[in-house]
Structures are given as structure tokens and as C-alpha cells.
Amino acid sequence: MTPQEERNQRLAELMIKNLNRRNMEAFYCATGKEAVKKVSELIADGSTVTWGGTATVRDLGIPEALKSRGTLEVLDRDTVDTPAEKEAMYLRAFTADVYLTSANAISEDGVIVNIDGNGNRVAAITWGPKKVIFVIGLNKVAQTVEAALARARSTASPINAQRFDINTPCRIDGTCHNCNSPESICSYIHFLRNSRTKGRHVVVLVGEDLGY
Numbered sequence: 001m002t003p004q005e006e007r008n009q010r011l012a013e014l015m016i017k018n019l020n021r022r023n024m025e026a027f028y029c030a031t032g033k034e035a036v037k038k039v040s041e042l043i044a045d046g047s048t049v050t051w052g053g054t055a056t057v058r059d060l061g062i063p064e065a066l067k068s069r070g071t072l073e074v075l076d077r078d079t080v081d082t083p084a085e086k087e088a089m090y091l092r093a094f095t096a097d098v099y100l101t102s103a104n105a106i107s108e109d110g111v112i113v114n115i116d117g118n119g120n121r122v123a124a125i126t127w128g129p130k131k132v133i134f135v136i137g138l139n140k141v142a143q144t145v146e147a148a149l150a151r152a153r154s155t156a157s158p159i160n161a162q163r164f165d166i167n168t169p170c171r172i173d174g175t176c177h178n179c180n181s182p183e184s185i186c187s188y189i190h191f192l193r194n195s196r197t198k199g200r201h202v203v204v205l206v207g208e209d210l211g212y
């Protein structure tokens, strides 16, 4: 193992304990390939699966891997065309068996931070789908909750503003202006600090840089 790999392993072990303390299951996969396999193992045949806006899940090819099983009902939000169909897909997510997402940041002690413009993702994380699986690259780990929030606001959100090409000040100069723009992607800030229902929130930490 390289020093980086060893550090990742040790940090992940610490975080798994901290996530367990918050009533969340957690696993560590050293590579994205292993993470795809682990996510698939966590989903039972016959499940209905969908996901929120997540570059990590898409970049790892998880949607394709799940569809190729042929035993799941996969609700792919990227295949819908109209705003009405999109809205229907967002609503359907609340009754899905499994909801996949990443995070904008996570603290070493296991608090997961997400910021949404629309709110559908943080709503589904909070309530609805029977199981929520987070796939989180260790690049998103911050030492404290405050640092995790700072990462989400100063790194993830301005990059997502570029990704979605929205009309916000961070889209212009790459830094957060704490705006109240109509198109702000920072309407809802969510902290998952404790899971109420055992087994509902599952975290797959990955020893690679994934997402933003």
C-alpha cells in the first residue's frame, strides 16, 4: 500500500466507527470499481432504485451497472424529457426502495452536508425512500462540520453552478457570494447528523477523488 492508500484506509476506519455511532451503516472501498460492486450488493433483487443529482454515481457508471442486472426497476431521471416528467420522477423517488446520492461534504466525525437549489435531493435524504445510499469520495472529507459546510459552499456549489450554467455570481468568478439569486443552487442546506431508522442511511466511502 502507498502512504496515501494507508492513510485513506485508516481515515475510513475512523469514519465508519463515527457513522455507526450515528446509526448509519458504512463501508470503505479503495477504488471506484469496488464501490460499484458494493452498491449493487446493497440493493436486493426486485427493488425500485433512483438517484438525485450526482456526478459521482453517474461517473462511476452505477446506473448502467444496476440496469444491466435486469432484476431491478431503475428510474433514470436522465431519460425523461419534459419538466412535468421530471417532477413526476422526483415525486416517485419518495416511494422508491433505494435512493442513491453523493454528498457535498462529510466531516471526519460523520456529519453529511448537502446543499440543494431545488430541494428534492435533501427531501429524499430526510424522508421517503426506504434506503438511502451515499457514495462519497474521500476528497469530500473535511476535518470538522464547519469545514464541511465551507467546502460545500466554497467548492462544490460554485463548481455545480458552472456545471448547470446558472445565473449566479459564483458562475462568473468561481467564488461564493452568499447570494439570494433566483437561480441560486444554495436554497436548502442539509446536515445529516443522525439516522432515525436503523439501516436506512448507508455510506460507501471511496478512496478516490469523485464528484465535486
Ligand code: SF4
Pocket (backbone or CB within 6 Å): 153, 157, 158, 161, 168, 169, 170, 171, 175, 176, 177, 178, 179, 180, 181, 183, 184, 185, 186
Ligand atoms: S454565489 Fe449563490 S449560488 Fe453561488 S455558491 Fe454562493 S450562495 Fe450558492
